[in-house]
Amino acid sequence: MLVSAKEMLQKAKAGKYAVGQFNINNLEWTKAILATAQELNSPVILGVSEGAGKYMTGYKTVVGMVKGMLEEMNITVPVALHLDHGSYEGCLKCVEAGFSSIMFDGSHYPIEENIAKTTELVKICEEKGLSLEAEVGSIGGEEDGVVGAGEVADPKECKSIADLGVTMLAAGIGNIHGKYPANWKGLSFETLEEISKLTGDMPLVLHGGTGIPEDMIKKAISLGVAKINVNTECQLSFAQATREYIEAGKDQQGKGFDPRKLLAPGAEAIKQTVKEKMELFGSVNKA
Numbered sequence: 001m002l003v004s005a006k007e008m009l010q011k012a013k014a015g016k017y018a019v020g021q022f023n024i025n026n027l028e029w030t031k032a033i034l035a036t037a038q039e040l041n042s043p044v045i046l047g048v049s050e051g052a053g054k055y056m057t058g059y060k061t062v063v064g065m066v067k068g069m070l071e072e073m074n075i076t077v078p079v080a081l082h083l084d085h086g087s088y089e090g091c092l093k094c095v096e097a098g099f100s101s102i103m104f105d106g107s108h109y110p111i112e113e114n115i116a117k118t119t120e121l122v123k124i125c126e127e128k129g130l131s132l133e134a135e136v137g138s139i140g141g142e143e144d145g146v147v148g149a150g151e152v153a154d155p156k157e158c159k160s161i162a163d164l165g166v167t168m169l170a171a172g173i174g175n176i177h178g179k180y181p182a183n184w185k186g187l188s189f190e191t192l193e194e195i196s197k198l199t200g201d202m203p204l205v206l207h208g209g210t211g212i213p214e215d216m217i218k219k220a221i222s223l224g225v226a227k228i229n230v231n232t233e234c235q236l237s238f239a240q241a242t243r244e245y246i247e248a249g250k251d252q253q254g255k256g257f258d259p260r261k262l263l264a265p266g267a268e269a270i271k272q273t274v275k276e277k278m279e280l281f282g283s284v285n286k287a
């Protein structure tokens, strides 16, 4: 059964660890992430961007696939199926399709509009028992073709959004999606500390989990981050493992052309990445 992310994130915040959100793109990724979460007895959040949802033919397909896997793979750890960076319309579609969690990314709206739309979604999510993530201060880098500037959020605006009753809050603190440039200044822990003080028990979300040095990840968790999103690193490990398999000519041997064999090294690489992240975030054996 899919669960809301509320309980797992409140526990994580109280226990000073973070639950990983790993974005999914297809059956192999989903299966690899679920198998790893079960093996490590860790709660997990499956993230679906609007682009990935479209690629998988729509949100209903995603819900059907994930629910089927939970049953067929005997998954007993808590799993939330979460829309990543949703538009207002995308959020409504995912509620309808059966997601257990959504993110409304209103960070590009003026704060008043972000508040108005988030308020509407708080009502809907409360009625249906879903968790809701809001965002203040856009995360830099590229997400589905949209390039954000990597703002540092205003802690007072964070408090206004947190007070609306959202489940978790993503605040820009200099983090960006994808690889970090060589001249990256690092995370703004000052801002994170201030947001944490103002928002109390609210689980905070760190986007752009790929490429943040381990000591910064640990410090962010100690300052109230309870959910960390990872996407690019799984993509890179999947691509590299697939490339190595092909370059070694293994796809030309025996039944190597079998798509199940061709995709297997990439899936194994994703498992390894997810394992390393769960260990770093401290969510192992927290199911």
Ligand code: 13P
Pocket: 023, 047, 084, 085, 176, 177, 178, 179, 206, 207, 208, 209, 210, 229, 230, 231, 232, 233
């Ligand atoms: P990365 O692609 O940098 O891991 O970020 C993922 C993310 O934040 C998804 O919302």
